[in-house]
Amino acid sequence: MFEAPILDPMRLCRLGDAVEGNCLPGDLTLLQDELRDLAGEVHYRIAGGFSDGQKPLLTVCITGHVSLTCQRCLEKMRFDLDIQTHLVLVPDETALPALDEEKEGWDVIVRPERLSVVALVQEEILLALPVAPMHADKGCGAAKLMETDKAAHPFAVLRKLT
Numbered sequence: 484m485f486e487a488p489i490l491d492p493m494r495l496c497r498l499g500d501a502v503e504g505n506c507l508p509g510d511l512t513l514l515q516d517e518l519r520d521l522a523g524e525v526h527y528r529i530a531g532g533f534s535d536g537q538k539p540l541l542t543v544c545i546t547g548h549v550s551l552t553c554q555r556c557l558e559k560m561r562f563d564l565d566i567q568t569h570l571v572l573v574p575d576e577t578a579l580p581a582l583d584e585e586k587e588g589w590d591v592i593v594r595p596e597r598l599s600v601v602a603l604v605q606e607e608i609l610l611a612l613p614v615a616p617m618h619a620d621k622g623c624g625a626a627k628l629m630e631t632d633k634a635a636h637p638f639a640v641l642r643k644l645t
């Protein structure tokens with residue numbers, strides 16, 4: 484069972500501490516609409532510390548895999564998670580950077596008093612999921628179907644031309 488600790492993010496940063504654990508896709512209730520089934524596993528690690536600019540920083544790493552539906556062949560596809568995000572914690576909204584100053588893989592957020600690990604993990608996974616997940620061509624049922632078609636009717640195109 485997924486233990487969902489509630490963190491004091493500032494304390495984690497001050498102590499340079501980290502929390503980590505595993506959860507199952509079934510524990511991630513916000514993701515249920517996106518998931519094909521409950522296959523897969525998720526490992527998370529949230530480490531506190533400070534950025535180069537001495538700002539409190541959480542480094543979030545999420546690995547594992549979940550099961551999505553390929554939008555081309557509608558079959559199941561495994562989606563590997565390899566997320567690394569840095570969350571810089573600022574005291575209030577006035578300290579947030581302009582949108583165009585944001586760096587890939589870095590987010591600046593107003594620091595919450597308490598942070599739910601499961602909420603954070605779900606949010607990061609949601610951001611990482613493709614809008615239209617698709618198998619790579621080779622593994623896709625739709626591509627295989629097309630190939631079989633071609634093989635079965637090598638002259639289909641020619642016939643159409645005559």
Ligand SMILES: [Zn+2]
Pocket residue numbers: 553554555556557558617618622623624625
């Ligand atoms: Zn597919």
